[in-house]
Amino acid sequence: xxxxxxxxxxxxxxxxxxxxxxxxxxxxxxxxxxxxxxxxxxxxxxxxxxxxxxxxxxxxxxxxxxxxxxxxxxxxxxxxxxxxxxxxxxxxxxxxxxxxxxxxxxxxxxxxxxxxxxxxxxxxxxxxxxxxxxxxxxxxxxxxxxxxxxxxx
Numbered sequence: 001x002x003x004x005x006x007x008x009x010x011x012x013x014x015x016x017x018x019x020x021x022x023x024x025x026x027x028x029x030x031x032x033x034x035x036x037x038x039x040x041x042x043x044x045x046x047x048x049x050x051x052x053x054x055x056x057x058x059x060x061x062x063x064x065x066x067x068x069x070x071x072x073x074x075x076x077x078x079x080x081x082x083x084x085x086x087x088x089x090x091x092x093x094x095x096x097x098x099x100x101x102x103x104x105x106x107x108x109x110x111x112x113x114x115x116x117x118x119x120x121x122x123x124x125x126x127x128x129x130x131x132x133x134x135x136x137x138x139x140x141x142x143x144x145x146x147x148x149x150x151x152x153x
Contacts, residue, residue: 001105007077008109021136022111024069028054031073043068045075052076063138067107074106075099105148111137112145121151128152 015030016022028035031052038044038055042064046053054072056065075081080099112135120126120134132142146152 001102004074004078004102004105005109005114008074008106009113011073011077011110012113020116020134021066022070022113024066024073024107024110027110028069028073031076033073033076035069043072045072047076047081061138063136063141066111066136067138067141070107070110071103073110074103078102078106108141108145108148111135112142114149117145117149117151121146 011027011031012022015027017026025035033052033054036053036055037058039057039059041055042057042060044055046055054069054076056068056072058065060068078099080103116135117131120131126134128139128142128146131146132139135142137145143152
């Protein structure tokens, strides 16, 4: 998944304002994507000609919406194509679909950049709860990121 992490780093360098928590809505807008709402799916992306529309379910929690937007940006940047309709189950880290696992990994890398996570662990000795709050992600997403970075067993 190094390719996925590298792509997320490129997006951060090109479209992130450097402020925490990372703002996936702002990144999507700076990438010239249109944000819309959808229901009952968690999210979708439609790419047609030069137009990109990312839809997110506004009835879900703010941390889920943020992850969904980052996940859909991942589908776009990783070249997965268009018309993905993601149900909540597809955001599981054990998804059988490679493209869904890649989009999840992209979202984690985008919202929780490796160097910032390492600083929180090694310099600040922050708890999982404190890190989840600071990155504005769910505890489950934070735990998954820490495990993926081999910072939590």
